[in-house]
Amino acid sequence: MELFVPNFELALPQEFYLAPTEEVARNLLGKILVKKIDANTYLCAQITETEAYLHTNDLASHSASGKSKRNSAMFEKGGILYVYFIYGVHYCINVVTEEENKGCAVLIRKAKPLRGIEFFIKNRKTDNLNNLLNGPAKIAQAFNFTLKDNFSSLLTPSLFIQKNFDEENFQICTGKRIGITKSADLPLRFYIKEK
């Protein structure tokens, strides 16, 4: 398999993130998350599943009862990370969307490893390639995202999401979001149909 080569010139611009959250959640599918961890080492993965968390009519969203210390990144202007700590154990990463003071984001739920596999294996403490990035907390662990990365810009050469010219080559499915009890029936989960 050919090694994926990241290219900051193909990074999604801030405008991409300012669109309605559901649209961003769909449009992130197939894109490549890129994190530079040293001078010539990149971690890259194709986003394959996302969930939208809205600023209105969405009781499952962390922003549903207003701004707080935990969720304040969600109220920034789109194009940064919102990282949260959950179940006393895990971190999960979101992409903040829309304009400032709205309170919305897209959870990155699954991805496909493209580059930096040996680091994913080390960070995840498993060498099962199908078990590296197939869950939101697994992605955070594999990329070593923690609260230090909350508010990080996605518009820098060391952290960005880039276009993928291959992206017409898949179908998008929609479903209910995972692991929530409030607003549980909203069709706000999006994923690439397998093969």
Added chain:
DNA sequence: ACTCCGATGGTCT
């Protein structure tokens, strides 16, 4: 294949 459950801590009522 599946269901169940413990881990473990920050945030909010």
Added chain:
DNA sequence: GACCATCGGAGTG
């Protein structure tokens, strides 16, 4: 004191 946008291991069939 309850609730969590989860994961992995144990138990069962």
